[in-house]
Amino acid sequence: xxxxxxLELFVVGHSAKAERAESxxxxxCEARLAGRYELRVTxxxxxxxxxxAANIIATPALMRRAPLPVRVVVGDLSQHDALVRGLGLEExxxxxxxxxxx
Amino acid sequence: xxxxxxxxxxxxxxxxxxxxxxxxxxxxxxxxxLSGTAGSAxxxxxxxxxxxxxxxxxxxxxxxxxxxxxxxxxxMLSLGWDCAGLEAEHRLAFVDASPRADEERIEAGTxxxxxxxxxxxxxxxxxxxxxVVLDSIGAMFAQFKDPAAVRRELYRIIxxxxxxxxxxxxxxxxxxxxxxxSRHGMEEFVADNVVxxxxxxxxxxxxxxxxxxxxxxTDHQKGEFPFVVxxxxxxxxxxxxxxxxxxxxxxxxxxxxxELDAMCGGGFxxxxxxxVSGATGTGKTLMVTAFMAGGIAKGERCLAFCFEESxxxxxxxxxxxxxxxxxxxxxxxxKVVTDYPEIMPLENHLIRMxxxxxxxxxxxxxxxxxxxxxxxxxxxxxxxxxxxLTAFVKDQEMAGLFTSTTPTLLGGTSVTxxxxxxxxxxxxxxxxxxxxGEMRRALTVLKMRGxxxxxxxxxxxxxxxxxxxxxxxxxxxxxxxxxxxxxxVAPEELERLHEMFPxx
Numbered sequence: 001x002x003x004x005x006x007l008e009l010f011v012v013g014h015s016a017k018a019e020r021a022e023s024x025x026x027x028x029c030e031a032r033l034a035g036r037y038e039l040r041v042t043x044x045x046x047x048x049x050x051x052x053a054a055n056i057i058a059t060p061a062l063m064r065r066a067p068l069p070v071r072v073v074v075g076d077l078s079q080h081d082a083l084v085r086g087l088g089l090e091e092x093x094x095x096x097x098x099x100x101x102x
Numbered sequence: 103x104x105x106x107x108x109x110x111x112x113x114x115x116x117x118x119x120x121x122x123x124x125x126x127x128x129x130x131x132x133x134x135x136l137s138g139t140a141g142s143a144x145x146x147x148x149x150x151x152x153x154x155x156x157x158x159x160x161x162x163x164x165x166x167x168x169x170x171x172x173x174x175x176x177x178m179l180s181l182g183w184d185c186a187g188l189e190a191e192h193r194l195a196f197v198d199a200s201p202r203a204d205e206e207r208i209e210a211g212t213x214x215x216x217x218x219x220x221x222x223x224x225x226x227x228x229x230x231x232x233x234v235v236l237d238s239i240g241a242m243f244a245q246f247k248d249p250a251a252v253r254r255e256l257y258r259i260i261x262x263x264x265x266x267x268x269x270x271x272x273x274x275x276x277x278x279x280x281x282x283x284s285r286h287g288m289e290e291f292v293a294d295n296v297v298x299x300x301x302x303x304x305x306x307x308x309x310x311x312x313x314x315x316x317x318x319x320t321d322h323q324k325g326e327f328p329f330v331v332x333x334x335x336x337x338x339x340x341x342x343x344x345x346x347x348x349x350x351x352x353x354x355x356x357x358x359x360x361e362l363d364a365m366c367g368g369g370f371x372x373x374x375x376x377x378v379s380g381a382t383g384t385g386k387t388l389m390v391t392a393f394m395a396g397g398i399a400k401g402e403r404c405l406a407f408c409f410e411e412s413x414x415x416x417x418x419x420x421x422x423x424x425x426x427x428x429x430x431x432x433x434x435x436x437k438v439v440t441d442y443p444e445i446m447p448l449e450n451h452l453i454r455m456x457x458x459x460x461x462x463x464x465x466x467x468x469x470x471x472x473x474x475x476x477x478x479x480x481x482x483x484x485x486x487x488x489x490x491l492t493a494f495v496k497d498q499e500m501a502g503l504f505t506s507t508t509p510t511l512l513g514g515t516s517v518t519x520x521x522x523x524x525x526x527x528x529x530x531x532x533x534x535x536x537x538x539g540e541m542r543r544a545l546t547v548l549k550m551r552g553x554x555x556x557x558x559x560x561x562x563x564x565x566x567x568x569x570x571x572x573x574x575x576x577x578x579x580x581x582x583x584x585x586x587x588x589x590x591v592a593p594e595e596l597e598r599l600h601e602m603f604p605x606x
């Protein structure tokens with residue numbers, strides 16, 4: 001429960017897709033991980049090296065650096081269930097909070 | 103090289119043979135789809151394109167979707183390509199898009215490959231790359247669920263490459279050597295230029311070929327050309343092109359036997375190929391020895407490839423006829439290369455023999471025998487080998503003497519001859535002849551392109567001092583057919599027959 005989440009969202013420029021991904025992500029984080037997550041947004045156009053190091057191919061891409069194992073969720077994060085699964089929050093989903101997001 | 107009609111410029115790949123069949127190389131500033139089955143040497147071909155480019159001062163970027171850069175660096179070392187060294191000199195760079203085993207990937211919504219495009223662009227700008235490889239795009243379909251999205255995004259990458267003005271090779275998998283151009287229908291997107299690599303099994307032998315299916319707006323050679331993956335990478339063997347440049351000369355050279363020179367109307371021609379055909383023991387190796395010795399006596403450099411005998415045997419035979427080949431080899435005037443035909447495929451023999459010829463720069467080259475090499479190949483490979491080698495030898499202004507062993511002791515032709523007789527300029531037949539309970543040897547010059555020659559079938563004798571030509575067999579017919587028959591002869595003719603080689 002006390003896991004801290006270290007997240008990095010890779011986007012390319014300020015596309016609609018990028019903005020959608022960021023807002024979808026922030027909404028979920030605020031609802032489920034308030035106070036125990038850190039989110040950094042990296043624009044590949046400004047920092048190609050970071051994308052190279054993280055082996056980012058498709059964007060938007062959300063990288064969960066902590067807790068381990070590292071996971072990558074690709075896409076505009078509009079598929080809520082896949083995003084929840086990608087962040088490893090399914091267990092917490094069961095603990096209640098039904099009728100929260102969406 | 104520019105194709106005047108279309109204004110299409112070709113980029114010399116620096117890869118031996120390929121530039122020849124591509125009429126100068128790959129279409130410059132375009133992407134070419136390189137498609138082949140598993141194990142058809144796509145990655146080696148693609149990497150070689152970059153390594154050769156690096157040597158020509160054109161940096162390259164290798165985008166890998168399948169193997170990790172670490173694996174590629176290690177695999178390419180076996181071909182003598184030091185990727186890490188080239189990377190340190192900023193002449194080669196990897197963009198790693200290979201899947202990571204320790205990382206889970208989940209799709210949650212629509213995505214694009216803009217990040218990969220940005221990474222490739224950044225890498226191309228940083229290195230000043232002129233050449234790019236994407237290897238292999240099929241792996242992307244395994245990494246992502248939606249094939250339509252992958253196809254659309256790969257198309258975006260290829261469009262971006264065009265903007266960057268780089269010449270690219272995009273590799274793709276095929277499931278069959280003769281079937282759909284590529285899996286996942288990628289040819290629809292990289293349709294301008296398509297090159298196919300094949301690795302087929304023919305008569306239990308592996309045969310690799312390359313075919314340029316199309317270059318949009320510019321010409322190339324059509325059909326399949328054999329290639330090998332040697333220790334220097336892919337070497338394409340262009341067959342038809344090399345024949346066009348052959349020169350011809352009227353310069354005569356000594357065969358090593360004055361009598362044979364006389365029969366040939368003054369010796370062999372310099373830029374000619376002579377085929378010596380005969381059953382085992384008829385004196386083919388002696389002809390080779392005499393041919394070498396004849397060249398050495400005139401101060402020429404001579405090279406012999408022996409596939410039937412060991413060096414020791416060849417040297418011992420030569421010594422028996424009075425030639426110290428061991429000393430001549432030490433002096434550097436002669437080089438004898440002996441090998442088992444089976445040690446490598448015929449195409450590799452060809453590449454290796456060409457290398458040795460280029461290094462040694464002989465005036466004469468002999469092969470003993472072509473039939474031994476034929477054992478190790480398919481009919482088609484063998485024909486291509488002979489065409490390619492004879493064209494090469496002639497092009498270097500050398501004389502070549504090749505031997506061929508007939509399967510039967512009396513008369514007959516070998517399969518070898520059927521394939522090469524029209525390619526050879528001169529044909530000398532050595533045959534056994536049974537005369538009155540005695541085996542004798544006969545020699546005749548069957549063909550001598552561009553010259554008059556003696557058409558007689560002459561008796562041929564081997565003794566401690568080499569070969570000697572006697573008189574013609576006048577009263578025997580059917581020698582070449584393998585059914586020698588004595589004609590009813592007058593007693594004086596019988597006398598003459600006995601006098602042909604007087605025993606002293």
